[in-house]
Amino acid sequence: MNHLGFELEKIKIASFDFTCCEGCQLQLANRESNLPDFLALLDIRNFREISSERLDDYDIALVEGSITRSDEIKRLKSIREKAKVLVAFGACACFGGVNVLKNKFPQEETIRTVYKDKLVETMPAAKISDFVTVDYSIPGCPVSKKEVEEVVVGLVTRSLVTLPKYPVCVECKQRLNTCLFDLGEVCLGPISRAGCDAVCPSGKTPCLGCRGPADGINYASFTELVRDKGLSLEEMREKLAFYNGFEDYLSHEG
Amino acid sequence: MKVDFNIDIHHLPRVEGHGDIRISVRDGKLAEAKWAVVETPRFFEMMVKGMSAERTPFLTSRICGICSISHTLASIRSLERAMQITPPETARIIRLLAMHGETLQSHALHLFFLAAPDFMGTPSVVPLLQSHPEVVEAGLMLKELGNELSIATCGRATHPVSLVLGGVSKTPSKQRLAEIRQMIADRRPMLDRATEFFMTLTIPDFVRETEFISLRDGESYPFIGGNLVSTDGVVRDENDYLLMTNEYTVDFSTSKFTKVSRESSAAGALARFNNNYDQLHPRAKEAAAAFGLQPVCHNPFMNNIAQLVECHHIVASAEAIIDQLLDDDLNDFRIGYEPKAGAATGAVEAPRGVLYHYMETSDEGKVVKADCIIPTTQNNANIHHDLHALAEQALAQGKGEKEVEKLCEMLVRSYDPCISCSVH
DSSP states (O other): OEETTEEOOOEEEEEEEOBSOSHHHHHTTOSGGGHHHHHHTEEEEEETTTOSOBOSOOSEEEEESBBOSHHHHHHHHHHHHHOSEEEEESHHHHHOGGGGGGGGSOHHHHHHHHHTTSOOOOOOOBOGGGTSOOSEEEOOSSOOHHHHHHHHHHHHTTOOOOOOOSBHHHHHHHTTOOOGGGGTOOOOTTTBBOOSTTHHHHTTSOOOOTTOBOTTOOHHHHHHHHHHTTOOHHHHHHHHHSSSTTHHHHHHHO | OOOOEEEEESSOSSSBSOEEEEEEEETTEEEEEEEEEOOOOOOHHHHTTTOBTTTHHHHHGGGOSSSHHHHHHHHHHHHHHHTTOOOOHHHHHHHHHHHHHHHHHHHHIIIIIIIHHHHHTOSSSHHHHHHOHHHHHHHHHHHHHHHHHHHHHHSOSSSOSSEETTEESOOOOHHHHHHHHHHHHHHHHHHHHHHHHHHTSOOOOOOOOOEEEEEEOSSSOOSBOOEEEETTSOEEOGGGGGGGTOOBOOTTOSSOBOOSSSSOEEOSHHHHHHHHGGGSOHHHHHHHHHTTOOSSOOOGGGHHHHHHHHHHHHHHHHHHHHHHHHTSOOOOOBOOOOOOOEEEEEEEEETTEEEEEEEEEOTTSBEEEEEEEOHHHHHHHHHHHHHHHHHHHHHHTTOOHHHHHHHHHHHHHHTOOBHHHHHO
């Protein structure tokens, strides 16, 4: 493979999933019109969901999902030992994601509600950085394939790739949307990290912060905004807790 | 020849989620055949407790990364029925179009990425990019068409953004609809190319009499709501979903098992086909005839072909729906509602079969109780019993360890299981 006159090597990549819906991995098979070109950059070593080949030497491991059982910790650590670069892939891996919503209930009651008397092992859902060092994070529920392509191309060409530091509002304004606050909705756009092209507010539904907080956000001012607009703080808290991306905010608020 | 061997496939590849196949053969006879799901549970039925009805479909969407539109719509349907909300007709058909998109992308993903490599003897679709580029192109173009339909109707293919209680939060523009209509016309030849390709494949010959469960409304091919029916003659109301599932746990699986009139039953494309053949579009019936597929078919490997037949139906139906939307003023797409206490079931036909969400709400419109029964859950027992019968048949035909292993893997994949979804 040749790029601007330089010979490039395909990257040895693997994709693994833990407690999740596997929707982020599936994004890798989307944007079909450039999929053959995208796949040409990759040497897929281990990707159970689409291939029965299982090889243990890979440079980059994409890890999707949160951790909810002891055997997952062991498997995650062994992936960490093999991978040169470990990427937290999606909201569940980055923040614990929606799975964390179960943590507020007593564990025994949770198991009994779903499985009655059957013995089932589970533990409070946690993000992967609680157990291993994460080199790079691609947040989102699901991840944006376009952003994944940028990161993968960046890794192949050894150029630096960074996530947007600014909030979703910037992209939302670029798309000339009416602000959802003006339509009476609590939207997390002002405090959430951009990079999704404001897909939810553009569909006239509020941002729930699946990409976590933007850099340098002002929590107090956001709470003021919700209060000034006469909107519900309870609704705001339900949204902040949705993907567990705003742990700091919720603890700051007390 | 008397042989002993064990097949232990840990985390079966090319399926969604984590399931194991365990086969044990002693003295040439089958000692054990097991379908064991080892997926970690997420406890969605607990997570939704106390959540506002408005937000709940956005959460249950996350049960599945492949059929998130079905989960969203099952929750919306149960909550709208519980709180007596009737969405406008325009919203109803936009939702149907969103589901068509999801079913098309899901079937194309399964047929070309997950199932086809088995028939071609490759570990994944990647080698087929070189050896059969025109086949992979057909798969990719159909999958993309499905995704584009979903993106146009609900903002995103995975985890939809504009499907909401009371209707949809946004309608596609007429220009976008016209573009999609043209895209369908351009890509319809890909369906014929897909049919020609699948006709060259050898579908394993295996039959085990099965009770097939699906929705049926008697007016159209089923997608959203309807009676619960089986090929054994059972007919029940949508709210009686518990009688149609009878869920139970087994010690070797984190995913539950179900049954209706027999020890196991099956849901999915073949079940829908078997119960609703009369409602298929003529072009879909033509495709079925090309494969000699007729109701009631009891070969689980033919679920692959039933999915392909459904792709023909969906494309034809999507064309008709878009024509209807192009004539609509698209102004009446969402109604307001007052939260209220209630309880109801929402049943939809997800790509892999009938999906039930049951929800109870409080006066404030918060979810107080939920129950979700997933298509793959309704297939677990059937997969388990099929594995047993298939392994016995293969051994009786003198097949060796590798052949038995491959057939068993192909069988499970034919059901297109969505395992993390089933454990939710």
